[in-house]
Amino acid sequence: MGQGKIGIVGLGIMGRPMARNLLKAGYSLTVYDVVGTAVEELATDGASAASSSKEVAESAPVVITMVPDSADSEAAILGPGGVLEGASKGSTVIDMSSIAPGVSQKIAAACEESGVEFLDAPVSGGEPKAIDGTLAIMVGGKKDVFEANRGLLDVLGGSVVLCGGYGAGNTTKLANQIVVAANVEAVGEALVLARKAGLDPQVVYEAIRGGLAGSTVMDAKAPMMIAGDFKPGFRIRLHQKDLHNALLTGKELGVPLPVTSLVQQMLGSLINDGKGDSDHSAIANFIEDMANVTISGA
Numbered sequence: 001m002g003q004g005k006i007g008i009v010g011l012g013i014m015g016r017p018m019a020r021n022l023l024k025a026g027y028s029l030t031v032y033d034v035v036g037t038a039v040e041e042l043a044t045d046g047a048s049a050a051s052s053s054k055e056v057a058e059s060a061p062v063v064i065t066m067v068p069d070s071a072d073s074e075a076a077i078l079g080p081g082g083v084l085e086g087a088s089k090g091s092t093v094i095d096m097s098s099i100a101p102g103v104s105q106k107i108a109a110a111c112e113e114s115g116v117e118f119l120d121a122p123v124s125g126g127e128p129k130a131i132d133g134t135l136a137i138m139v140g141g142k143k144d145v146f147e148a149n150r151g152l153l154d155v156l157g158g159s160v161v162l163c164g165g166y167g168a169g170n171t172t173k174l175a176n177q178i179v180v181a182a183n184v185e186a187v188g189e190a191l192v193l194a195r196k197a198g199l200d201p202q203v204v205y206e207a208i209r210g211g212l213a214g215s216t217v218m219d220a221k222a223p224m225m226i227a228g229d230f231k232p233g234f235r236i237r238l239h240q241k242d243l244h245n246a247l248l249t250g251k252e253l254g255v256p257l258p259v260t261s262l263v264q265q266m267l268g269s270l271i272n273d274g275k276g277d278s279d280h281s282a283i284a285n286f287i288e289d290m291a292n293v294t295i296s297g298a
Contacts, residue, residue, distance in 0.1 A: 003027040006152065007060035009053045009076050009083065010097070011038035013232070014123065015066035017130040018096075018156050020045060025155045030059045053077070057086030057093075062149065065095045069241050070103040077107050089115035092149060096137075096156075098122040098238075100245045101167035101174070102252070104140060108166035117145045120166060121153065122173035124180070126220075126233040134158035138176070140168035174249055177242040181263045181280070183217040188284030191225055191295045201226050201295050221281040228296030230278040230285075237276035240267035 003026040008019045011033040019042050023029055029047040032055065033039050043049045050056045053076050057063050063083050065076050073095050077083045083093055093111055095104065095118070104120035111118040119141035129135045137157035139146055146162045153160045163172045190213075194204040205222045208214065224230060243264035250257040266286045275282055288294050 005060040007056035007063035010066035013127050014130045021133045030056050032056045052081040053083045054081045054086035057083040062092045067097045070099040073097045073099050087116045092117040094119045094121050096121045098173050101170040104167040104170050120169040124176050138169045138172035140166050174246040178260050182259050185263050185283050187218050188287045192287045192291050195295050196293045224281040225284045225295045228298050230282040232279045234280050236280050239280040
């Protein structure tokens with residue numbers, strides 16, 4: 001059964017499975033990405049291919065953007081050949097990228113000037129939850145626009161929360177990324193300590209995961225560290241970008257973020273080591289290198 005027309009700009013690790021879930025739910029989809037092969041892949045799945053963000057907006061009243069960072073969102077929505085050039089009055093742009101909250105507010109103001117509705121709706125959960133359609137979606141914008149698009153967001157997410165006005169979704173996402181980063185780093189430290197002490201990290205993980213130290217992060221990332229498998233679900237360079245945006249926002253608000261800053265520096269070091277495209281569980285590599293031991297024992 002048809003569900004209406006949706007456009008998607010950005011078909012990366014997250015955008016591609018999200019697009020597939022919308023197709024499965026019966027939406028008519030028009031897609032665009034700067035990488036042509038990604039567009040072809042979705043066209044094979046039943047989406048219509050577009051040659052620009054503008055063309056996507058011309059064909060669909062609701063356009064989702066899912067791109068890497070603030071500059072990419074600005075280019076995709078406000079730039080030449082962007083969504084706003086093709087959008088009609090009354091259209092809606094839902095930017096699901098994780099970007100700086102101030103940039104979300106800037107994009108929202110430009111959309112309002114053009115008579116276009118806007119939501120910032122970044123997600124958490126990485127590739128596995130994008131595939132399952134169980135992402136946590138944190139939304140900023142007007143309540144009526146949120147309610148009008150709730151059904152669409154429910155296809156993509158298991159938890160969908162309106163957090164406040166424009167930019168609130170991305171501020172909430174930054175809070176999420178601080179907790180995740182500190183947690184992943186702590187799991188890495190703990191398992192390196194266990195290995196260096198001659199213990200089996202798998203046994204230590206099983207022993208502590210049921211207590212207060214247990215977390216969704218630990219259950220997702222400890223097995224990867226133990227296996228030495230850092231195939232990306234969420235890349236180090238993207239988490240470093242999120243923490244950079246958190247630190248900039250903290251500076252604007254006068255909020256010191258000392259642990260966030262430290263983990264951001266660790267991620268920067270790993271990027272310099274050529275590990276920017278590893279999963280963020282590879283934060284453990286930083287601790288492993290300092291301790292001269294690997295959690296996997298390899």
